[in-house]
Amino acid sequence: xxxxxxxGAGLSLKPDYFQAARDCRAGGLWFEVHPENYMVDGGPRxxxxxxxxxxxxxxxxxxxxxxxxxxxxxxxxxxxxRKLVERVDPMLVSEHLAWSATGGHYYPDLxxxxxxxxxxxxxxxxxxxxxxxxxxxxxxxxPTHYLPVPGHRYTxxxxxxxxxxxxxxxxxxxxxxxxxxxxNLCFDAQRYLxxxxxxxxxxxxxxxxxxxxxDQAEDTGETLLIDSHDxxxxxxxxxLYRAVIERAGPVPTLIERDGNIPSFDVLLAERARAQxxxxxxxxxx
Amino acid sequence: xxxxxxxxxxxxxxxxxxxxxxxxxxVYRNTLLKACVDALQANFPTVARLVGEPWFRAAALVYxxxxxxxxxxxxxxxDGFADFLAGFEPAAGLPYLAGVARLDRGWSEAHVAADRSCxxxxxxxxxxxxxxAARVLSPHPAARWHWFDDQPVFTLxxxxxxxxxxxxxxxxxxxxxLLTRPGAEVRWQALGVAGVFFLNACAEGLPLAAAAExxxxxxxGTDLATLLATLLKAxxxxxxPLPHCH
Numbered sequence: 001x002x003x004x005x006x007x008g009a010g011l012s013l014k015p016d017y018f019q020a021a022r023d024c025r026a027g028g029l030w031f032e033v034h035p036e037n038y039m040v041d042g043g044p045r046x047x048x049x050x051x052x053x054x055x056x057x058x059x060x061x062x063x064x065x066x067x068x069x070x071x072x073x074x075x076x077x078x079x080x081x082r083k084l085v086e087r088v089d090p091m092l093v094s095e096h097l098a099w100s101a102t103g104g105h106y107y108p109d110l111x112x113x114x115x116x117x118x119x120x121x122x123x124x125x126x127x128x129x130x131x132x133x134x135x136x137x138x139x140x141x142x143p144t145h146y147l148p149v150p151g152h153r154y155t156x157x158x159x160x161x162x163x164x165x166x167x168x169x170x171x172x173x174x175x176x177x178x179x180x181x182x183x184n185l186c187f188d189a190q191r192y193l194x195x196x197x198x199x200x201x202x203x204x205x206x207x208x209x210x211x212x213x214x215d216q217a218e219d220t221g222e223t224l225l226i227d228s229h230d231x232x233x234x235x236x237x238x239x240l241y242r243a244v245i246e247r248a249g250p251v252p253t254l255i256e257r258d259g260n261i262p263s264f265d266v267l268l269a270e271r272a273r274a275q276x277x278x279x280x281x282x283x284x285x
Numbered sequence: 286x287x288x289x290x291x292x293x294x295x296x297x298x299x300x301x302x303x304x305x306x307x308x309x310x311x312v313y314r315n316t317l318l319k320a321c322v323d324a325l326q327a328n329f330p331t332v333a334r335l336v337g338e339p340w341f342r343a344a345a346l347v348y349x350x351x352x353x354x355x356x357x358x359x360x361x362x363x364d365g366f367a368d369f370l371a372g373f374e375p376a377a378g379l380p381y382l383a384g385v386a387r388l389d390r391g392w393s394e395a396h397v398a399a400d401r402s403c404x405x406x407x408x409x410x411x412x413x414x415x416x417x418a419a420r421v422l423s424p425h426p427a428a429r430w431h432w433f434d435d436q437p438v439f440t441l442x443x444x445x446x447x448x449x450x451x452x453x454x455x456x457x458x459x460x461x462x463l464l465t466r467p468g469a470e471v472r473w474q475a476l477g478v479a480g481v482f483f484l485n486a487c488a489e490g491l492p493l494a495a496a497a498e499x500x501x502x503x504x505x506g507t508d509l510a511t512l513l514a515t516l517l518k519a520x521x522x523x524x525x526p527l528p529h530c531h
Contacts, residue, residue, distance in 0.1 A: 042400035044469045064357030070289040105353040108320035147309025222308040
């Protein structure tokens with residue numbers, strides 16, 4: 001055994017490269033999936049996930065728990081989530097600080113909310129329900145912002161720290177989200193990260209983004225960045241990452257890629273860059 | 286209503302009941318609708334191939350705006366898409382499109398259905414005729430079958446699904462289809478009207494003799510032994526312990 005045991009840099013798992021992913025022996029490699037895609041009764045999809053989980057650490061990154069909705073998580077969805085956790089025994093489970101369900105409908109996006117006392121109480125309670133049901137601590141991801149929401153009583157960092165305090169959850173720091181939000185809402189990403197509760201961070205996400213093509217008829221002069229996950233990680237995001245891990249230490253880091261997917265080798269090369277940065281930290285005294 | 290619930294309601298109204306708005310609102314609206322349209326395109330690839338991507342995405346957007354998903358498992362999204370296409374005016378010249386969508390849906394359901402061994406032909410062959418007549422055969426969890434009156438839906442669907450040219454001349458007559466998952470992957474084949482009614486009867490829990498009667502009623506002169514052999518070979522039935530195995 002020459003591969004390090006500790007999970008280093010991971011990749012999103014896509015059907016496009018299941019076999020290459022399963023067979024890859026790169027040290028510290030792990031994979032992340034959206035559990036919703038694997039909440040199936042049977043068939044080849046689940047068989048592939050089992051095959052990956054046999055050889056690599058796996059992280060379940062939920063997109064649909066709708067923690068910031070003023071209602072408890074959907075019981076059937078939570079049951080399916082638990083079943084999958086029991087099946088693949090993931091190294092990490094995470095969800096988003098957002099909402100996506102209400103009134104019996106599911107809206108496939110991560111929608112914003114005012115960080116109020118009410119939201120804090122609701123979300124802390126929802127996280128606790130999920131953790132109780134899954135029997136494990138989960139990590140909560142900071143969202144991407146596209147417009148200012150009125151009614152915030154907390155900064156995002158303070159809100160996340162308070163959620164950790166109340167529910168015992170951990171955090172998933174998405175540095176690309178911070179970069180995009182800083183651009184879209186005009187704040188300083190470096191300063192934001194200085195106040196981020198790094199001691200609770202269980203995982204880091206890196207991803208690429210794109211520039212919103214402004215609609216000429218509606219153009220309001222705003223040019224937004226979009227969390228499209230269809231590009232390589234941008235250089236300024238790498239710079240922020242380097243600074244974060246120097247303070248936080250070697251946290252498992254995912255290169256997220258969901259669109260415009262290149263060959264597995266190309267992704268592996270991008271992932272090697274994060275792995276090298278993490279290994280350099282580990283070799284330091 | 287709490288402040289948080291009120292915020293959600295207003296936010297959704299802004300996304301669904303209005304156009305335009307600030308750039309940020311449009312990003313949320315576009316992201317949400319794009320995810321729905323992407324899911325429909327993934328779930329109905331044969332429909333998309335038949336009509337072309339631009340037409341498909343425009344139609345899917347109309348559907349997505351009025352029928353948001355009701356389940357986070359987006360591979361299930363589009364439960365009502367075939368019915369929508371059947372009543373979608375721009376698709377009036379393509380009367381087979383709804384049927385093609387039903388077979389795409391059947392493929393998706395077969396793909397994610399529970400794992401179960403298929404009933405082996407040899408086990409059935411060992412039965413005495415009387416025992417066989419009284420036996421109830423359960424369709425395999427992954428088996429899906431459809432009959433389409435007057436339209437060559439299976440020919441159109443299978444040719445496009447396999448990325449082949451549609452055979453010419455195309456015969457405008459009723460066709461049936463059977464989708465199964467005997468191994469890791471979903472497979473399909475044409476199925477006559479007798480087979481479709483036979484499987485319907487099996488799914489209702491009728492014993493084999495009654496299912497055979499049903500098949501003969503719809504297609505007199507059906508060779509039942511050949512039909513049963515075909516269905517067994519395709520993996521249409523789930524394995525169960527036979528009575529004499531107890």
